[in-house]
Amino acid sequence: MDVATVARAGRDRGIAIAEILRQVKELTGPTPKLPPVLGKPMQERAYEIKLNRRLIGDERTVDWLASMTNTPLPDFRRRVTL
Secondary structure, eight states, X not given: OOXXXXXXXXXXXXXXXXXXXXXXXXXXXXXXXXXXXXXXHHHHHHHHXXXXXHHHOHHXXXXXXXXXXXXXXXXXXXXXXX
């Protein structure tokens, strides 16, 4: 399960914002104080969430996370033409 799914499910069930963010933190682990090294996606996500909470607030951060469940993933496969 990813953070977007946790946020969407929590919001849909009417769970308090603080509880949703606690569940998200459970998935991402502790937030690094400095930007994480590339290649550590959960630490990167935790740091991004921390910044968004500071900039836009908890409620909008949960809305932002929940909106990611409907975002299609990019298709980076190279198409070979002959």
